[in-house]
Amino acid sequence: MAAAEAAGGFAVDTIMILSALGDVDTAFQIANGFLLSRGSLVSKGKIVAPDDINDATWRINTQYLFTPPCRIVRADARFLPLCEGMGLTDYWRARGVRPDYQLTER
Numbered sequence: 422m423a424a425a426e427a428a429g430g431f432a433v434d435t436i437m438i439l440s441a442l443g444d445v446d447t448a449f450q451i452a453n454g455f456l457l458s459r460g461s462l463v464s465k466g467k468i469v470a471p472d473d474i475n476d477a478t479w480r481i482n483t484q485y486l487f488t489p490p491c492r493i494v495r496a497d498a499r500f501l502p503l504c505e506g507m508g509l510t511d512y513w514r515a516r517g518v519r520p521d522y523q524l525t526e527r
Contacts (some may be wrong), residue, residue, distance in 0.1 A: 422448075433485055441490040448491075449499050456483070457506040483507065489523055495522050 422435070432455040453460040485491065486500075494500055501511040504510050504520075513520055 422451075433482075436494070437485055437488070437490045440492075440494045443493060445493055445497055448494055449497070449503070452486075452494070452503055453506075457505065459506070483509070487520075 431433075432451055436448050436455075437449050439445075439451070450460055486494065501510070
């Protein structure tokens, strides 16, 4: 948990690991804190510039949310609000597409 608060790469790994283990609540706490800066698990320290850039890169690379380990997260009702917060639903709507995960999972 401490590592997830400290660096983007660790947050991504922790979200995937917790999802695979079935700890959806904690995975969402980390995802909301890392991706939306909401909740109790938001990075608290001042990060030096190179890490800021690295964390920004991790935040825009959200493809891991659509991998098999995160299937349980995608099936949760909190996933769509997470996507809305990141702007993904606006992107899908503007493109006139339905996301693949909604076509193949239920």
